[in-house]
Amino acid sequence: MPSSVMPMPMPSQADGRPSPAAVSAVGLRKSYGDKVVLDGIDLHIPEGSIFALLGPNGAGKTTAVKILSTLITADGGQARVAGHDLTAEAQSVRAAIGVTGQFSAVDGLITGEENMLLMADLNHLSKQEGRRVTAELLERFDLTEAAKKPASTYSGGMKRRLDIAMTLVGSPRIIFLDEPTTGLDPRSRHNMWQIIRELVSDGVTVFLTTQYLEEADQLADRIAVLNNGKIAAEGTAEELKRLIPGGHIRLRFTDPDAYRAAATALTGAARDDEALALQLPSNGTQRELRSVLDWLDSADIEADELTLHTPDLDDVFFALTATAQPKEAVR
Template identity: 70%
Template sequence: MNNSLAIEATGLRKSYGDKLVLDGIDLRIPAGTIFSLLGPNGAGKTTAVQILSTYIGADAGEARIAGHDLATEPDSVRAAIGVTGQFSAVDGLLTGEENLVLMAKLCHLGKRAGRRRASDLLEQFDLVEAGKKMVATYSGGMRRRLDLAMTLVGSARIIFLDEPTTGLDPRSRHTMWEIIRGLVAEGVTIFLTTQYLEEADELADRVAVLDHGKLVAEGTPAELKRRIPGSHVQLRFADSARLDLAARTFGGAARDDNALTLQVPSDGGVRSLRALLDRIDDDSIEVDELTVHTPDLDDVFFALTGHPSTDSNPSKERETAR
């Protein structure tokens, strides 16, 4: 295995009865990066996480996690990873500190080392004051931070986050994003599944789209967006005379006489934008407002899967085969 890869998988397959959930997927995820797996409900995202985190076995294929063979060294894999699901796994009848100390015992840390680790994590996740309170009194964002902290008790270098911010308010989501970025800055690798496409766009170094058990696309968010047509520059004018002049200059551009706008096809790049501005100056066109429009990951998702994203109403993936 390439030592720079945190996760390397080839030909992973999984079926439940006659339902094929994963159809031979390949993954190569560099260490210290954020990889996001997107896909509609039932696409196989959760199954992929369950296989890579040793929860279930694959029917075929092979993988190495943190340099360890998934099939023959599962204990070594478990020692290197942490897993945080959509729903918090903390005990509401214990305090935050007690949850962390309990996890430290399960990780075979000594009593003193366990309490020191719990104290460090409470500080890292801004839970020092809350650490003495019962988790049942925590807000959703606090519970999610504690849940993620618990995956780090054993100093995991690879963390699987299965829809970690579902149900959180925008402020709590942004707090989680900052925590995730901080972990990656320390060298941790993040495997993220999410139904918030904005989240993948904001965080991920690379994104893969899974549909019907197959990876249908992979690349940086910018690379995936460039695959989708529809980029344009919208020009807005003060009156119809200026709109007419611009329409003659940019023949074929789509115009909206009611809104006094013109949509000029463009890839959104600096070079094409500079050329557009030069033509505007050369023809002395007065523009009130210029806006660059490029496809977002929602457009990519729909184009590749035929399904709209579920950003507006995210729900836990329920694999139909399970």
């Protein structure tokens, strides 16, 4: 698979103009010594969407988040976050964003409520406003009953919910979630997915990094795969899946005569004589599927079962990052 960027159409509004960008970057670069982590990446993330950045360990996903959230500076390139220049208007960027890292920022020595009130103080809310926002967010994230307990007693899922609730105290328009469900059990992970969907329905933009391909598939409007410091491919989950060969249509018959007739006519199909099944290469498009159905009708051949198999994000990830063997774990 080539390592160059595979362009996909940019998201657009109904009138055809590009959607307003919550985050945009051109030529973003970062190195640590002679190790190039980001090698000129471009990003365009529309407002009110979920963007997922995938990549193997050490690919630079966390570095990208740190740059875009003003925690570190880039070596080159330009970026705008919430309409503000990342370098010239860093303070305005910080006022518009929230960041939840891989490791919880929750202080286990104090209660959940105290963690929230501390964030309210840091966001310069009045005492009354801070208590109101704290109560609302604790209720929203189902933490009211545990609010008076030390955060050290919380489960992993509860700590993650508290972490995001703390991030929301300042009403950020853009939230960076760096591997937010790492270490969570399946139920807690699904609960977190629902929280993320609700945030976006409220108009928040979410920049998500994850190692869980199912997570990106379930949540993201657009996905970019980061490999060797470059964006190897970007698009919707379905667009990315179509980049990878291996899709096929499988026809299964119970009538041996129908099977033999179809096998004779479809010379490019792989045969399974024992199962009376044929497998045709397919890119999974509606047009291609319709052509197969039309051919079966015109030949008066009836298949008892037709299934469409398409590559999944695992296939995409492995194909695009097959050469990624980072010598150092630069995050």
